[in-house]
Amino acid sequence: MPKRVDHGERRKLIADALMRVAAERGLEAVSLRHVAAEAGVSSGMVQHYFRTKDEMMTFALAVVRERSEARVTRAVAALGDDPSPRTLLRTMLAELLPLDEARQADGRVALAFLAYTAVRPEVAAGLHRETAELLAFIAGQIRAAQAAGAAQARVDPGRAAVALLAVMEGLGVYLLGGHYPPETALAALDAQLDLLLGAAPPAQRGRAVPPRRPPKP
Amino acid sequence: MPKRVDHGERRKLIADALMRVAAERGLEAVSLRHVAAEAGVSSGMVQHYFRTKDEMMTFALAVVRERSEARVTRAVAALGDDPSPRTLLRTMLAELLPLDEARQADGRVALAFLAYTAVRPEVAAGLHRETAELLAFIAGQIRAAQAAGAAQARVDPGRAAVALLAVMEGLGVYLLGGHYPPETALAALDAQLDLLLGAAPPAQRGRAVPPRRPPKP
DNA sequence: GCGTTTACGTTGCAACTGCAATGCAAACGG
């Protein structure tokens, strides 16, 4: 049977198991054996695909990032051709918020990794590039809104972009901590966009609220 | 020699060592023996003052929170009698940002604890109360600014407070990740306050920037 | 056919973990 396996697929399978463990019991519960058990494979196999634990962690981190990026591009693509800057920004940022259980799990993992990379700075290089790109994009959208007359022209797009992205990140953190419900976060995000770009078109308000799962029986 | 010791003092000494370990090597490196070694005591003594590791962690978390609270009240007290809402908010939030090494260390610990409590929700109750109080206070300040005519009257103080606190938290996270320098974070914070309360009095701008330590030799 | 490579599974090990148990000396209460 050997030789017929897709290397990347196996690695992703293992990384998925890792994230399930991390989301449920925290990053410190991630061990070779736990991950292997969660994935339903032997710990030898995990070692076969990741020579070291750190390699596994780094790969898993990349998977989380790719997944959230895919989510965003998918949501943005669903908007159709050139949506308004406001719609675009709101869709992107709301998509990045941990509003349902899937994104909450991812968010927990991302948060844990954040704390992880805060001590291991050499892993964080990819993250830096990503935020820089995001910031540039957001700033561009704000500029576009200003050019269209939809936004206060006096605000510096660069600083506003930093603040806007920070709002999203902060809301995510507080959501993960359970400090307030998703609606509060979305309301605050909309308020921020109002502040930046002027009042919203009413049809836009309150959309994209995720379905609340009923409490577990 | 026994009997002559201040219980709380010892616990704080141990908690300090814990935070040094956590700040340097991450929360997962926090073990009874490491903390004891860092504190320069025997691991038996650590066990004497904290019957379980979780008790030690919880205590340390409380210490971080108290310390940052003390920092804020101290900075606010230094402002003199009834400062303007804007000055008050800016001082508070800037003080909570990890702008120098001491606060960065605290911030790393806080971030790690955040990830820790995201999986252990029963520890997070104290945090919820604290954010609720903070939010109420911030909303009150915004309302006061509105009443004084210094702010846009149309913004909802509650939502603006959530957004403002989220900005601070998000900026802190990105700072800890080293995604941008302190000046960028402060600029974004000021931009946010501008957006909320109107342009700042020029004397205020750019103050409270921490001294940049020269790179280590 | 046969060596090589790939894909695992198993075992073992040294290091580390939290924690209980025990020991002991100093202060204090009586």
Added chain:
DNA sequence: CCGTTTGCATTGCAGTTGCAACGTAAACGC
């Protein structure tokens, strides 16, 4: 003076960790 309490150090233990080593069986190259 003596038992008790307090403050701490040492030791031990069962469990877990990352990882190396080894074994094996199947596909492939020749």
